Amino acid sequence: MIQTVIFDMDGVIVDTEPVHRYAYFQHFDELNIPVTEEMFTSFTGNSTRNVFQNLKNIFNLDHDVEDLIQRKRTIFNDAFDTKEDLELLEGVEKLIIDFHAKGMQLILASSASKVTIERVFGRFKLHNYFTHIVSGEDFPKSKPDPAIFVHAASLSIASKANCIVIEDSTNGVKAAKAAGIYCVGYNSIHSKMQDLSEADVIINHFSELDFEKVTAIQSKLGNN
Structure with a gap:
């Protein structure tokens, strides 16, 4: 049984996907990286760490992965706390x-x-x-x-x-x-x-x- x-x-x-999506794309805009819908969808189910490790490699980002993670989480947390619905x-x-x-x-x-x-x-x-x-x-x-x-x-x-x-x-x-x-x-x-x-x-x-x-x-x- x-x-x-x-x-x-x-x-x-x-x-929480819309909140995550908002946070990710806000961050992508800040980084000025062209993440497509197809690429973003392929990351579904991945941890934030793995998403940014992949993006760091794809777009040759100089940023530290930990810094990328923390910035995205800050945007997410601010949005999460204000999303009443x-x-x-x-x-x-x-x-x-x-x-x-x-x-x-x-x-x-x-x-x-x-x-x-x-x-x-x-x-x-x-x-x-x-x-x-x-x-x-x-x-x-x-x-x-x-x-x-x-x-x-x-x-x-x-x-x-x-x-x-x-x-x-x-x-x-x-x-x-x-x-x-x-x-x-x-x-x-x-x-x-x-x-x-x-x-x-x-x-x-x-x-x-x-x-x-x-x-x-x-x-x-x-x-x-």
Whole structure:
């Protein structure tokens, strides 16, 4: 029986993507670098560190990666704190509460920084529902590298075969599958440019999931 659900955060629990996008492109303008939509989309699921390491190489930036990261985070934090309409994605809070009330272990595995995760979890009072929080900044490679999900699964109360991942990005789905974990692809309105085809199942709304449906997934896993 599935005993652990591993959640991504951005685009799954809360839509901070527009705030991240604003911060990134404000910073790109400051740096005077022509980041295209296609290039920006390819970074979805990457940590801020990896994004700027890639951009430093692509555009031969002289800036220190740490300075680039801090400037982007400053812009993000200022925007986050003033964005009054930032809400959890529709249906996810009910799902989290339902899972927790029925004894499902919840783990967060997000490419976001610890500071950003703490801001989201503090604002929406999510700490009590999750046993562990795993940030992508602790890993040298970002999704689609599976390390973050391998580590998250190692924190589970059960084996990896009794875990599932909920992801909304191409890189996130690839990471989950590379880690050997059943993946639910969340096809939100914010995932239009993402390829979720490698996910084991794709949902369009969190009303399509509940505790009973998730625990029933075990019968589909075979001998994973």
